[in-house]
Amino acid sequence: MDILLERKSVRKYVKGDVKNKDLEYILRAAMSAPSAANMRPWQFIVVQNKETYKEIVKIHPYSKMILNAPLAILVIGDESKALGNYFAQDCAAVTQNILLAATAKKYGSVWCGIYGDKERQNKFAELFNLPKNITVFSLVIIGKSDDNSKQKDRFDAKKVKYEVWK
Numbered sequence: 001m002d003i004l005l006e007r008k009s010v011r012k013y014v015k016g017d018v019k020n021k022d023l024e025y026i027l028r029a030a031m032s033a034p035s036a037a038n039m040r041p042w043q044f045i046v047v048q049n050k051e052t053y054k055e056i057v058k059i060h061p062y063s064k065m066i067l068n069a070p071l072a073i074l075v076i077g078d079e080s081k082a083l084g085n086y087f088a089q090d091c092a093a094v095t096q097n098i099l100l101a102a103t104a105k106k107y108g109s110v111w112c113g114i115y116g117d118k119e120r121q122n123k124f125a126e127l128f129n130l131p132k133n134i135t136v137f138s139l140v141i142i143g144k145s146d147d148n149s150k151q152k153d154r155f156d157a158k159k160v161k162y163e164v165w166k
């Protein structure tokens with residue numbers, strides 16, 4: 001399976017848990033992401049509590065699929081531990097690794113954006129009782145996929161230039 005080309009956002013899940021060993025693989029992959037100066041400013045909260053899910057849906061309008069998912073991972077971190085302004089790039093690499101690892105283990109997953117929307121970030125920080133130095137980056141929802149559609153081939157030669165803009 002070519003996970004890079006087959007990964008897609010999956011928002012429908014069938015019943016079934018994410019196995020503990022798969023969760024550990026996914027988190028190991030997350031923590032293997034590249035990071036500016038190898039600062040690795042990230043941390044994670046694994047969320048499975050259905051009451052928490054209901055609160056998440058109230059503060060994130062595009063996360064309703066969590067209600068049918070067995071698990072989600074909140075990507076958070078300490079911006080002061082990142083090199084310069086690279087916190088978001090480090091956490092984006094982590095988030096992508098989570099999606100790819102989930103795909104490799106045959107789960108469906110979707111990245112729900114939080115960072116960049118201050119109000120949303122603050123609401124998540126409050127919900128998860130985060131200390132002041134911890135910033136919320138993304139929420140990745142993971143479950144057994146109920147979506148058999150194929151990812152489209154999006155290669156577009158027009159997007160690529162060689163050596164200079166022309």
Ligand SMILES: Cc1cc2nc3c(=O)[nH]c(=O)nc-3n(C[C@H](O)[C@H](O)[C@H](O)COP(=O)(O)O)c2cc1C
Nearest residue numbers: 007008009010011061062063110111112113114151
């Ligand atoms: C920064 C970012 C934020 C996103 N936020 C959401 C979101 O809140 N809810 C959602 O359902 N999908 C979200 N997505 C997934 C995109 O909608 C999806 O990647 C895009 O439509 C392309 O589809 P694909 O992932 O299937 O290739 C987000 C993706 C990124 C990179």
